[in-house]
Amino acid sequence: MACSRLDGLTAFGAAQAAEDRPPSPALEPTRQTEGVVKVIVDFARPLILTRPASTVIIGNPAIAQATLSDDKTVILTGKTPGPTNLIVMDAYGAEVANIILDVVAAGGRLVTVDGGSGRSTYSCTEHCDPVQSGDENPTLAAPPRVIENDGNPTGAVEP
Known part of the structure; x- marks a missing residue:
């Protein structure tokens, strides 16, 4: 019994690792x-x-x-x-x-925010991190946050 439980955990761990890999x-x-x-x-x-x-x-x-x-x-x-x-x-x-x-980007999605004085791009998964590029405005405000519905991302973002 313990062996089958371990096999199940091992299989789950391998499946999770494969899912996390780019x-x-x-x-x-x-x-x-x-x-x-x-x-x-x-x-x-x-x-x-x-x-x-x-x-x-x-x-x-x-x-x-x-x-x-x-x-x-x-x-x-x-x-x-x-x-x-x-x-x-x-x-x-x-x-x-x-x-x-x-x-x-690996595993995330890119969000571009157009502001009055420039644009900024963010890589968003659980939270958004700025992505550096030559044509972006580094003085733009805080990164957008992902809007969630019952803990699941909806795909919408707020600047």
Whole structure:
């Protein structure tokens, strides 16, 4: 009896851990050298190149970071949600890869609040945390709060 209870708890723990984990396709290595690649905020993802590279260029370093691990592996790290581009060049200046990075929040939803003097974006789960970006107003008031109905988020927010 105790064994089956333990098995049930183990199964529940594994199911909960799988549910809490970000989607795996955004973390797995990719060999894509053009198109769109998804990256999760605060997670790293390897990009395997078809030929050696020596330079990586990120369009907006506030959104993502890229570093060469070796001459054929770029490590992409999401910093804040949003799109940016990545260009990888070889030692002679020829393009090895040219991709769009789509950096997404893990497990939350984004809320953008347009104010009179600018806009701010927040990643909201149980509470809202500000997301930094180059075009946002850092002086905007407190983050929005999620409106709840009997403890369940309704999807509506209050500024």
